[in-house]
Amino acid sequence: MAQRKMTVTVTVDGVRYEEEVEPRLLLVHLLRDRLGKTGTPIGCDTGNCGACTVMLDGRSAKSCSVLAVQADGSEILTVEGLASGDEWHPLQRAFHEEHALQCGYCTPGMIMASLDLLQVNPDPDDTEIREGLEGNLCRCTGYANIVRAVRRAAAESREVSGA
Amino acid sequence: MTELIERPAPEIGKARRRREDARLVTGRTRWTDNIQLPGMLHVAFLRSPMAHARILRVDVSAARELPGVVAAFTGADLGPEQGSLPCAWPVSEDVVIPAHPPVAVEEVRYVGEAVACVVATDRYRAADALEAIEVDYEPLDPVLDMEAALAPGSPGVRAGQSNKAFTWVFSQGEVDAAFAGAPVLIERTYVQQRLIPSAMEPRAVVCDRLGEDYTLHSATQIPHILRVMLALTTGIPEHRLRVIAPDVGGGFGSKLQVTAEEVVCLLLAKRLNRPVKWTESRSEGNLTVHHGRDQLQRISLAAESDGRIRGLKVDLLADMGAYLMLVTPGVPLLGAFMFPGIYKMAAYDFRCTGVFTTKMPTDAYRGAGRPEATFAIERVMDELAHELGIDPLEVRRRNWIEREEFPYTSVAGLVYDSGDYGAATDRATELLGYAALRAEQAERRARRDPVQLGIGISTYTEMCGLAPSRVLGSLAYGAGGWEHASVRMLPTGKVEVVTGSSPHGQGHETAWSQIVADTLGVPFEDVTVLHGDTAISPRGLDTYGSRSLTVGGIALLQACGRVREKAKSVAAHLLEADPGDVDFENGLFRVRGTDAVRSIQEIALAVFTAHNLPDGFEPRLDADATFDPENFSFPHGTHLCAVEVDTETGMSRIRSYVAVDDVGNVVNPLIVEGQVHGGIAQGIGQALFEEARYDEEGNLLTSTLADYLIPSAADLPDFVTERTQTPATSNPLGVKGVGEAGTIASTPAVVNAIVDALRPYGVHDVRMPCTPERVWRALEESR
Ligand code: FES
Numbered sequence: 001m002a003q004r005k006m007t008v009t010v011t012v013d014g015v016r017y018e019e020e021v022e023p024r025l026l027l028v029h030l031l032r033d034r035l036g037k038t039g040t041p042i043g044c045d046t047g048n049c050g051a052c053t054v055m056l057d058g059r060s061a062k063s064c065s066v067l068a069v070q071a072d073g074s075e076i077l078t079v080e081g082l083a084s085g086d087e088w089h090p091l092q093r094a095f096h097e098e099h100a101l102q103c104g105y106c107t108p109g110m111i112m113a114s115l116d117l118l119q120v121n122p123d124p125d126d127t128e129i130r131e132g133l134e135g136n137l138c139r140c141t142g143y144a145n146i147v148r149a150v151r152r153a154a155a156e157s158r159e160v161s162g163a
Numbered sequence: 164m165t166e167l168i169e170r171p172a173p174e175i176g177k178a179r180r181r182r183e184d185a186r187l188v189t190g191r192t193r194w195t196d197n198i199q200l201p202g203m204l205h206v207a208f209l210r211s212p213m214a215h216a217r218i219l220r221v222d223v224s225a226a227r228e229l230p231g232v233v234a235a236f237t238g239a240d241l242g243p244e245q246g247s248l249p250c251a252w253p254v255s256e257d258v259v260i261p262a263h264p265p266v267a268v269e270e271v272r273y274v275g276e277a278v279a280c281v282v283a284t285d286r287y288r289a290a291d292a293l294e295a296i297e298v299d300y301e302p303l304d305p306v307l308d309m310e311a312a313l314a315p316g317s318p319g320v321r322a323g324q325s326n327k328a329f330t331w332v333f334s335q336g337e338v339d340a341a342f343a344g345a346p347v348l349i350e351r352t353y354v355q356q357r358l359i360p361s362a363m364e365p366r367a368v369v370c371d372r373l374g375e376d377y378t379l380h381s382a383t384q385i386p387h388i389l390r391v392m393l394a395l396t397t398g399i400p401e402h403r404l405r406v407i408a409p410d411v412g413g414g415f416g417s418k419l420q421v422t423a424e425e426v427v428c429l430l431l432a433k434r435l436n437r438p439v440k441w442t443e444s445r446s447e448g449n450l451t452v453h454h455g456r457d458q459l460q461r462i463s464l465a466a467e468s469d470g471r472i473r474g475l476k477v478d479l480l481a482d483m484g485a486y487l488m489l490v491t492p493g494v495p496l497l498g499a500f501m502f503p504g505i506y507k508m509a510a511y512d513f514r515c516t517g518v519f520t521t522k523m524p525t526d527a528y529r530g531a532g533r534p535e536a537t538f539a540i541e542r543v544m545d546e547l548a549h550e551l552g553i554d555p556l557e558v559r560r561r562n563w564i565e566r567e568e569f570p571y572t573s574v575a576g577l578v579y580d581s582g583d584y585g586a587a588t589d590r591a592t593e594l595l596g597y598a599a600l601r602a603e604q605a606e607r608r609a610r611r612d613p614v615q616l617g618i619g620i621s622t623y624t625e626m627c628g629l630a631p632s633r634v635l636g637s638l639a640y641g642a643g644g645w646e647h648a649s650v651r652m653l654p655t656g657k658v659e660v661v662t663g664s665s666p667h668g669q670g671h672e673t674a675w676s677q678i679v680a681d682t683l684g685v686p687f688e689d690v691t692v693l694h695g696d697t698a699i700s701p702r703g704l705d706t707y708g709s710r711s712l713t714v715g716g717i718a719l720l721q722a723c724g725r726v727r728e729k730a731k732s733v734a735a736h737l738l739e740a741d742p743g744d745v746d747f748e749n750g751l752f753r754v755r756g757t758d759a760v761r762s763i764q765e766i767a768l769a770v771f772t773a774h775n776l777p778d779g780f781e782p783r784l785d786a787d788a789t790f791d792p793e794n795f796s797f798p799h800g801t802h803l804c805a806v807e808v809d810t811e812t813g814m815s816r817i818r819s820y821v822a823v824d825d826v827g828n829v830v831n832p833l834i835v836e837g838q839v840h841g842g843i844a845q846g847i848g849q850a851l852f853e854e855a856r857y858d859e860e861g862n863l864l865t866s867t868l869a870d871y872l873i874p875s876a877a878d879l880p881d882f883v884t885e886r887t888q889t890p891a892t893s894n895p896l897g898v899k900g901v902g903e904a905g906t907i908a909s910t911p912a913v914v915n916a917i918v919d920a921l922r923p924y925g926v927h928d929v930r931m932p933c934t935p936e937r938v939w940r941a942l943e944e945s946r
């Protein structure tokens with residue numbers, strides 16, 4: 001039950017935090033309940049939905065499946081840290097342009113998973129996008145526009161890096 | 164000098180990108196679970212592990228002693244104050260509405276029913292404390308199968324009482340005559356499996372008390388209905404209760420409910436005088452968010468030998484689960500009117516028996532009754548075609564209502580106002596490449612290809628835009644079907660809109676702004692839309708049944724019209740003209756034949772200063788409207804899909820999917836397309852993947868997203884969507900609902916395709932979900 005506390009140090013969206021936590025605290029609860037990073041939501045308790053996806057030291061991770069103490073020393077990027085000021089990330093713009101969200105509950109996770117996907121494969125075809133996002137569930141959109149958005153963001157990012 | 168504001172008209176019809184997105188893509192969304200209030204406590208519920216049992220003892224004393232635990236209550240502790248969860252749709256004289264305490268007191272009747280709750284300083288401590296609660300149960304017999312439940316001698320969900328919840332019958336025309344001596348008779352039984360709506364945002368409630376005033380935040384579709392119902396259930400006066408639906412992450416009917424947790428959080432805030440929060444886990448939600456569908460459908464169709472329908476009989480068993488919740492018994496009734504679909508026939512007989520079982524109650528899930536009905540009629544139309552050896556499109560064509568026949572009164576008594584089934588079907592067959600696919604199918608059949616091709620057809624209509632209040636009254640529903648809007652122009656010419664609709668993903672803020680922009684001639688950016696808070700939006704009936712645009716949007720249009728008329732009278736006064744000589748276009752009032760002009764923004768300022776207004780004009784530029792529709796709206800369309808079925812593995816793969824829908828005029832085609840996509844995906848989910856399964860003891864086997872499979876991106880094809888546009892005649896925008904159409908259409912399209920692929924093997928049904936195992940079994944059984 002009440003457990004011995006441990007200290008974790010994490011950098012989230014560029015800000016360093018030091019927190020005393022119970023070893024059982026999930027990273028997603030650290031983010032949401034302790035650090036006020038509520039941009040990352042929770043959709044399940046079995047690691048299936050991907051709503052909680054963040055970048056953990058440069059790779060996507062389901063923050064409900066990681067203990068806060070396991071993230072000690074890590075660098076975390078959430079959807080809240082993607083834009084620079086009012087300038088949205090290409091994925092945020094593409095999700096907006098392609099109407100790839102309705103209720104938006106899956107969107108933070110979907111965007112973070114797409115970020116990882118494009119990092120590994122900058123030019124995915126539709127099947128690769130669909131398979132790459134298999135761990136992120138959306139109940140609203142039927143995914144067609146999400147696939148379009150990822151394709152669009154990929155094209156835009158390639159243009160930028162090619163220029 | 165009148166400043167001309169650039170405003171490229173019209174907004175209505177434009178694929179505006181959604182203004183909601185700005186907060187959603189940046190993680191600045193306000194979900195209920197994000198809310199943290201000073202001193203807030205966390206609630207957790209202990210839930211029954213038994214499907215049916217008498218509660219002998221619940222002891223929360225040890226839980227109360229744990230560190231961080233503030234309180235713990237049993238159902239008995241909450242006592243009569245917790246009231247009974249409401250059912251607002253007593254469908255018939257014989258309906259039995261059992262007492263439904265939010266926390267069970269004497270007996271539990273489904274796995275997951277709450278038996279106690281704890282309140283602690285954080286969510287982990289609340290969860291810990293559940294383990295310290297002791298409960299003694301005396302097991303009772305579970306009641307799981309509807310037919311068995313109705314058999315004499317069945318154990319009762321309530322001892323000594325029948326498991327029948329109600330019967331509801333409806334008959335039109337000479338049914339016996341239609342069936343007697345009919346050249347063709349098709350009789351089938353279909354199973355509408357139980358589904359879990361699975362909105363991605365789990366339910367959450369935050370309730371605060373300040374003196375005698377309560378504020379309840381809930382992830383709900385229905386803040387207004389919830390407020391009334393909570394007041395009636397708990398006795399907390401309605402005017403002391405404010406309900407807020409902040410950003411809500413999807414609903415699909417599942418958040419059209421008055422839940423035990425909402426009632427209990429309100430009572431806990433009252434008793435403890437502290438803010439409380441409860442957020443469900445997904446596995447808790449799969450057990451206790453109301454389920455959908457779950458019907459056994461016996462359908463008989465009598466036809467002439469050329470395929471023309473003579474009559475239809477439907478006999479339904481509908482699983483209510485253990486209790487009747489908000490509209491539980493009304494769901495099959497919504498279907499009752501839709502079994503005849505788009506077809507002409509002279510006689511129709513419908514009967515439905517609601518059955519209690521020891522399972523989670525069912526209630527509205529996207530389409531609510533209409534998907535079930537559409538599935539049955541569209542499956543049977545394919546059976547009829549097969550029986551007669553004619554193309555399933557042709558058999559539909561011979562029966563559907565022709566364009567010239569609208570308005571058409573269906574055999575079920577609905578007045579379909581408009582439609583063009585032929586146009587949608589022609590376009591869909593063209594887009595799919597129907598003829599070429601039939602040729603490929605013939606070729607695969609001829610060479611006995613292990614991978615067979617099936618073409619699935621669904622030519623649907625549905626009734627939505629709930630609803631004319633007097634019709635709801637005649638069906639014994641407990642509320643009306645109107646919607647409210649108010650519009651106010653601010654001194655600077657900006658516009659605030661208050662809507663009684665309560666969006667949870669539909670994009671009202673965008674679509675409503677488009678309507679206002681065109682009606683008042685202001686820029687899209689100058690409109691803000693307020694919703695989902697009973698203190699801001701005191702009147703409304705919320706969002707469900709594809710009603711927001713066809714009812715709420717019309718209220719908005721009317722309120723804008725009233726504001727415009729008021730502004731016109733001020734403009735005429737300022738321009739010293741007769742109002743009859745003033746024209747309004749694109750935000751400008753002009754005196755006909757002169758260049759005297761005032762913008763609506765100037766009028767807004769003039770009304771604010773009130774220095775020079777017409778005699779008797781109240782200095783406010785605002786208006787309200789409440790719209791009660793005269794009819795439902797009847798979107799329709801043709802969905803076609805090509806499915807490859809591997810006869811060796813039973814695996815089905817949707818190769819192409821075409822939807823041509825007619826939702827009348829369109830305010831925002833982007834949003835419409837999104838609704839169609841999402842709807843199709845959910846319908847495919849029912850056809851191929853989803854089923855809430857209970858074991859023989861009444862345990863839910865599908866309590867997580869690992870067991871209850873909702874489709875992922877990898878499971879679905881791309882969709883080809885187009886529209887035909889036959890305006891509705893029942894509202895001034897000519898719009899029809901679109902929220903549920905895709906789900907209603909797609910399930911039969913997919914199953915028809917699978918059965919079509921397997922026809923050469925003698926298969927004429929596969930039970931949903933059509934998993935590889937089910938397909939394979941269907942093949943085995945008919946070999
Ligand atoms: S919350 Fe569902 S995977 Fe993390």
Ligand code: FES
Nearest residue numbers: 102104106138140
């Ligand atoms: S947009 Fe609602 S779950 Fe994806």
